[in-house]
Amino acid sequence: MSASPYTVFRSRRAVLPEGERPADVVVRDGRIAEVLDYGTAPAGGELFDLGELALLPGLVDTHVHVNEPGRTEWEGFATATRAAAAGGVTTVVDMPLNSIPPTTTLEGLEAKRKAAEGRTFVDVGLWGGAIPGNTADLEPLHAAGVFGFKSFLAPSGVDEFPHLTGAQLEQALTEQARIGALAIIHAEDPAVLDAAPHTPGPRYADFLASRPDDSETTAVSTLLELARRTGARVHILHVSSAAVLPLLRAARAEGVQVTAETCPHYLTLAAEQVPDGDTAFKCCPPIRDDANRDLLWQALADGEFAAVVSDHSPSTPDLKHLARYGGDGDFAAAWGGIASLQLGLAAIWTEARSRGFALSDVVRWMSSGPAALVGLATKGAIAPGLDADLVAFDPDADFAVDPDGLHHRNPVTPYAGRTLTGAVRTTWLRGRALELGADARPIGRIIARGEA
Structure with a gap:
């Protein structure tokens, strides 16, 4: 991996296109860069260890x-x-x-x-x-x-x-x-x-x-x-x-x-x-x-x-x-x-x-x-190249x-x-945790058909 900043989302219950499994999801610049085996992401990035919380797109x-x-x-x-x-x-x-x-x-x-x-x-x-x-x-x-x-x-x-x-x-x-x-x-x-x-x-x-x-x-x-x-x-x-x-x-x-x-x-x-x-x-x-x-x-x-x-x-x-x-x-x-x-x-x-x-x-x-x-094309799954829109979910x-x-x-x-049954604990939009308090600043975008 390069020296650029990255974040790792680690969960024993990552819901991926091929099914649910333990995984490390590496995020760089708001996009999913890699999906690795659980616990194998290199040290150095910010780590969100969700434990048994499910990680959903x-x-x-x-x-x-x-x-x-x-x-x-x-x-x-x-x-x-x-x-x-x-x-x-x-x-x-x-x-x-x-x-x-x-x-x-x-x-x-x-x-x-x-x-x-x-x-x-x-x-x-x-x-x-x-x-x-x-x-x-x-x-x-x-x-x-x-x-x-x-x-x-x-x-x-x-x-x-x-x-x-x-x-x-x-x-x-x-x-x-x-x-x-x-x-x-x-x-x-x-x-x-x-x-x-x-x-x-x-x-x-x-x-x-x-x-x-x-x-x-x-x-x-x-x-x-x-x-x-x-x-x-x-x-x-x-x-x-x-x-x-x-x-x-x-x-x-x-x-x-x-x-x-x-x-x-x-x-x-x-x-x-x-x-x-x-x-x-x-x-x-x-x-x-x-x-x-x-x-x-x-x-x-x-x-x-x-x-x-x-x-x-x-x-x-x-x-x-x-x-x-x-x-x-x-x-x-x-x-x-x-x-x-x-x-x-x-x-x-x-x-x-x-x-x-x-x-x-x-x-x-x-x-x-x-x-x-x-x-x-950049939404709807946890996969490389897609937006890092993620949810920590307690099922x-x-x-x-x-x-x-x-x-x-x-x-x-x-x-x-x-x-x-089932509580959302944190939601991330392009890798950024969404704050929802009275003083929170909206970070969403207006998107058009065909945008990548």
Whole structure:
């Protein structure tokens, strides 16, 4: 080794691409230089000896709603990325809606980048949006470095980001196929949703009936047919219904370029557990029953999901209509979104270990998988040449979720009071430990598609 400064991260449980083993990870200038056998790194560098703590690659969360600028009272770059770092997430990709303006034009992209600059504790990439009337904006946004384009097939919940009709979606996918962009789709069918029963009130069963499985399967069927016609690469966001899985299998067998993701709340929570009136559990598509959850886990084990990501979508407590904040607990009226960015790793590990999975599985689902999905070549694994984004993780530590201990701007979470297993002890970004106190200085970067 040369005389230049270096750092050694030593762990008896380093989770590497080939599996978990004892290792010394040598870091130089923010990148992983070597992965050596345990205890063999030459003396002279700074040593972090983690002992039995697991050393993980930083997680990559490609589905985060930061909401800044415009709705920073819901969330913001400083609070969201601090929460990410506390949960072992070192890279997030921000969704284009819920901010004002949305990221659907170059001007909107510039406003987003300006709002984020100097305020991120982890690295942040940005999605663009495909909405009615902005097809001409897609190529300039793609050239400017967005990671792809999000569209809704049903109303998004905010006026600035309308959903696409079938004809508009085909036009958008045709353009995205031409420029080589990834299309990411919220797949619920508006006609099915309109025909479903809508009963206001606090009963979760009523809300669940208003977003039936057919809303997802019908939308996915429509999307897959358009993907066949246009040749676009499409990714199904936040799959909640296992009924879509046979459709995806058949499409892939035909050569359609389609991937899908699911989320911690669909894998760790079930409809039977949701108390009436507790709208912290509301999300769209909804948390379905326990049998459905088992099928999602089986699909995850079979490699059918490209990623497990948070869909972190917070709001102010009043918009959730929560009774403990003076609200009426009306699921129909409450904002649909779950805040879990800080808790996703622990939530998934808690459930995964009970089902016989290993830390290497969790890393594949939550780090290397999402990094590969969006083409982040220097993220997602502990390997030479990659960014030294690392996490010291205690896989045996239990803790009770205290909302007041979360870094999210609004500490509303369905995990409140639950006991989870797995605690993040330290997070490093490019080899630098992330400080998260009130006086901490953010060191994250705004990253663009294609950056090495």
